[in-house]
Amino acid sequence: MPGVGTKKLVRHVSFDSSAGVSLASSPLGRAPEGGLLARVTMAGVCGTDAHRIRGALAPTPEPVSFGHEAVGVVIEVGAGTVADWVGSPIAVGDRIVWFPASGCRRCYACIVLRNESMCEGRAWPPPSATPNAAGFREVAVLHPHIVFRKIDSSVPDEALVAFGCALPTAVAGVERLGGIPVAGNVVVQGSGPVGLAFVLLARLAGARNIILIGAPSARLALGVSLGATAVFDIATTSVAERRAAVLEVTGGRGSEVVIEAAGQLTAFPEGLNLVARSGRYLIAGLYAGDATVDFNPVAVNRGNLSMLGSLVVNAEHMLRAVELVDMYHETFDFKRFVDQRFSLSSTHAAIDSMARGMATKVVIVP
Helix, strand or coil: CCCCCCCCEEEEEEEECCCEEEEEEEECCCCCCCCEEEEEEEEECCHHHHHHHCCCCCCCCCCECCCCCEEEEEEEECCCCCECCCCCECCCCCEEEEECCCCCCCCHHHHHHCCHHHCCCCCCCCECCCCCCCCCECEEEECCCCEEEECCCCCCHHHHHCCCCHHHHHHHHHHHHCCCCCCCEEEEECCCHHHHHHHHHHHHHCCCEEEEEECCHHHHHHHHHHCCCEEEECCCCCHHHHHHHHHHHCCCCCEEEEEECCCCCCHHHHHHCCEEEEEEEEECCCCCCCCCCCCCHHHHHHCCCEEEECCCCCHHHHHHHHHHHHHHHHHHCHHHHEEEEECHHHHHHHHHHHHCCCCCEEEECC
């Protein structure tokens, strides 16, 4: 088919470690062999984006593109056979969801560790002057290694972006835990998209008590709609009150599973104190910064506890998350989670709003 054209300029967000966020334009280029071009229709704002512009992540030597939660429409297909990651053929006009920070699938981390998050060849974030798959741009270029999935027209963009990378993160975390006990107790710390995704998975797994700790009240209410059986607002309850409530609900034992999804260091000592003997504590939200807390490993040993970190999101987790959205978006009305929309030129304001907890899910509509 005729190409979109190499001379076409597309607008995109560029981030420089010293100059901050700006709007730029660069040549689009053509669809690569085995890849495609997609017009971005919606991109989610993630906590990682705020960490990036605040300097909590390693600085980059040149301006970069970012935005790793994207939905769009195929506008050009490259030469060769092009199919999504479950083998469905792709054509112009198809709607797709993709994961720009996919691994290379050639290195030790991808092949042996099965951990794309630690991929040595993952080109993320990509240089902003080079056509790439980032979501904060008008048109994205998907090379063959990018994980993407064709989606049905009945699934709204908002439903797919509502959980963004949070649902794959939760899917991977539950796998790392070895599952959630049926009719068991689960405490989730944090009521952002990652925490809410864990609440959803706990409900689908058949947990009896799902206790959500977080703020603000609107996010806690969404947690209840997803299956939380009790919620505690950190703004109106104390650490001692929350522990007493968890012990009461669990018959004085504590929770078999506690999941840190808050991304706040203060959550760690509280969460560790909520785990039942022989229980499991999953750390899924603390991944940036270098602050520390006092920690007594004897308590872990005496309690026979399992402590796990989860920085593992592979193609399988991403695709399973998309399938869950397809299955349950109407049941739980995922699209309502998107409550703020910004233009491409207002990306900095969008990230700031998300970072201040002003919305449940903020999106960019290029």
